Amino acid sequence: RLSQRKQLGALFATLNDDEPAAIGRAMHDDAFFAARAAKFLTEHRVTPPAPLLDDDGNSRFLGAAKVSVLANTLVRTVGTARDNELYVLLIDVAELAGRLGPLVKAIRAAVARHHQVLVLLPWPADLPPPADPRAPVGKLSRKPPTLGRILEGYLSERYQSRFLAARMELVRAGATVVRIEQTDPVRLVLARIDRIRTGGIKR
Numbered sequence: 102r103l104s105q106r107k108q109l110g111a112l113f114a115t116l117n118d119d120e121p122a123a124i125g126r127a128m129h130d131d132a133f134f135a136a137r138a139a140k141f142l143t144e145h146r147v148t149p150p151a152p153l154l155d156d157d158g159n160s161r162f163l164g165a166a167k168v169s170v171l172a173n174t175l176v177r178t179v180g181t182a183r184d185n186e187l188y189v190l191l192i193d194v195a196e197l198a199g200r201l202g203p204l205v206k207a208i209r210a211a212v213a214r215h216h217q218v219l220v221l222l223p224w225p226a227d228l229p230p231p232a233d234p235r236a237p238v239g240k241l242s243r244k245p246p247t248l249g250r251i252l253e254g255y256l257s258e259r260y261q262s263r264f265l266a267a268r269m270e271l272v273r274a275g276a277t278v279v280r281i282e283q284t285d286p287v288r289l290v291l292a293r294i295d296r297i298r299t300g301g302i303k304r
Contacts, residue, residue: 103128113137160196168194172203175218179211189294190276191221198266205274212275219297220276221290222268226283228257 110127113119117137127134142149151161175188188211194201208218224230268278277297281290 106134109138110134113141116141163196165197165200167192168197168201169203172207175204175207176210179207179214179216182214182216185215185217187217187219187294187297189219189221191223193223195222195260195264195267198263198270201267201270205270208271208274208276217297218274218276219294220271220278221281222264222278224264224280224282225260228260230280230282 106128107124110124113127114121114123117123127137139149171190171192175190178188179186194204211218264280268280271278279290279293
């Protein structure tokens with residue numbers, strides 16, 4: 102990554118007619134490098150991706166209000182239902198573990214009226230799946246840990262723990278929770294929904 106920053110720093114310095122010292126500054130000064138990169142992208146009419154995490158590693162787009170909106174919608178729908186229904190919710194609430202109270206109450210109300218609630222929780226493509234406690238422990242890697250590897254492992258472990266906590270909240274409320282990945286074909290997800298509708302999957 103340092104090599105890439107040096108190459109980009111050389112590019113920015115050439116385009117801006119900077120002195121050679123600007124290359125070293127771009128390598129080590131994050132604010133300077135970010136400003137030059139933003140200028141370059143703006144000149145080429147490219148919108149840089151928005152940062153997904155804040156300085157503490159938390160998601161900047163939690164959308165806590167979506168829990169209340171979804172809960173209210175589910176309650177209204179259950180109130181007008183005449184038959185036993187299967188409600189399918191595709192939501193990303195892993196980062197909201199511990200703040201799912203309204204949705205938990207709505208799911209319990211739906212289950213109390215003999216409805217089924219299926220919650221599809223998406224799993225990020227760049228994270229390993231939650232560890233299976235029954236899986237054998239592999240050999241320890243002899244490679245020296247790097248700061249990037251340590252940080253990646255910490256963020257991955259934290260997301261996994263929050264994901265499992267959110268799933269546990271929803272399961273205790275009476276919902277069937279299925280983890281889906283980006284590579285799961287649509288027909289596989291639909292097949293899971295059909296099995297739940299016919300009672301083939303136990304909570």
